[in-house]
Amino acid sequence: MTERLVVDGVSKSYRGERRHETIEALRDVSLEVAPGGSLGIVGQSGSGKSTLARLILGAERPDSGSIRLGNVRVDQLDRRGLRAHWRRVQLVFQDPYAALNPLTSVRTALERPLTNHRHLRGAERERALAELLTTVGLVPVEQFAPKLPHQLSGGQRQRVVIARALAASPEVLVADEPVSMLDVSLRAGILELLASLRRERGISLIYITHDLLSARVVTDELVVLREGAIVERGPTVSVLRQPTSAYTKALLDAVPVLPRSTQAST
Numbered sequence: 669m670t671e672r673l674v675v676d677g678v679s680k681s682y683r684g685e686r687r688h689e690t691i692e693a694l695r696d697v698s699l700e701v702a703p704g705g706s707l708g709i710v711g712q713s714g715s716g717k718s719t720l721a722r723l724i725l726g727a728e729r730p731d732s733g734s735i736r737l738g739n740v741r742v743d744q745l746d747r748r749g750l751r752a753h754w755r756r757v758q759l760v761f762q763d764p765y766a767a768l769n770p771l772t773s774v775r776t777a778l779e780r781p782l783t784n785h786r787h788l789r790g791a792e793r794e795r796a797l798a799e800l801l802t803t804v805g806l807v808p809v810e811q812f813a814p815k816l817p818h819q820l821s822g823g824q825r826q827r828v829v830i831a832r833a834l835a836a837s838p839e840v841l842v843a844d845e846p847v848s849m850l851d852v853s854l855r856a857g858i859l860e861l862l863a864s865l866r867r868e869r870g871i872s873l874i875y876i877t878h879d880l881l882s883a884r885v886v887t888d889e890l891v892v893l894r895e896g897a898i899v900e901r902g903p904t905v906s907v908l909r910q911p912t913s914a915y916t917k918a919l920l921d922a923v924p925v926l927p928r929s930t931q932a933s934t
């Protein structure tokens with residue numbers, strides 16, 4: 669069962685390069701993602717998006733505030749607790765080229781988490797593998813399973829990365845700019861896939877992006893981060909239609925308007 673994720677009053681600072689310089693990466697950030705809900709975290713480079721993702725994953729701890737998934741305090745987990753957490757919360761990376769080992773076939777990349785997280789072997793694992801590849805649209809399965817990353821397109825690689833994240837049966841997917849390195853023609857297909865995973869599997873989705881319009885495809889709610897603080901939040905449709913903060917308006921104004929024919933493809 670998917671549980672509620674609650675980030676409550678979280679702040680995080682880093683030491684800057686200059687002496688006595690402190691970078692406040694997050695300032696008193698609070699947000700919630702309901703079970704099976706979707707939240708877009710939007711902001712320019714340096715606004716704190718990836719820092720927030722690392723804290724939600726438990727890869728770093730906040731200076732103050734708390735992060736809970738159900739009744740688990742993510743910010744207080746020990747090593748063993750983190751291992752369990754990393755099954756529940758999976759990250760989809762920005763760069764599908766870097767995320768996959770170039771010498772590892774699709775089959776091996778997926779068998780590992782199926783074995784390690786779900787303890788599947790033999791025919792059961794084979795069934796799960798076929799189901800994963802089918803879910804992410806890499807069919808026929810026998811054609812894609814033996815492939816190495818370089819034999820796949822960028823979009824297909826990102827589908828493998830998503831399948832690998834799903835292999836652990838996570839409750840929450842954190843997708844950090846999952847389409848920004850893909851050709852424009854491939855982006856809509858990956859965003860649709862993320863949206864369908866939420867609809868059909870009830871996985872909660874945190875979608876991190878600097879691209880406000882792409883958030884419309886996959887999220888119901890948005891928070892807009894500026895210099896580590898939330899400057900706007902609300903239903904995605906309302907924020908996009910009637911942004912209240914000048915910063916969100918500026919982000920929207922910066923979005924290039926593409927001709928319709930280049931907006932969507934597989």
Ligand SMILES: Nc1ncnc2c1ncn2[C@@H]1O[C@H](COP(=O)(O)OP(=O)(O)OP(=O)(O)O)[C@@H](O)[C@H]1O
Pocket residue numbers: 682683684691692693711712713714715716717718719720878
């Ligand atoms: N480990 C770190 N050490 C020092 N400063 C850091 C560290 N991680 C992040 N920062 C700083 O914190 C601020 C927020 O960074 P963060 O990566 O979270 O932003 P972002 O919105 O994800 O940006 P981008 O879209 O470029 O990835 C930036 O000023 C960054 O330089």
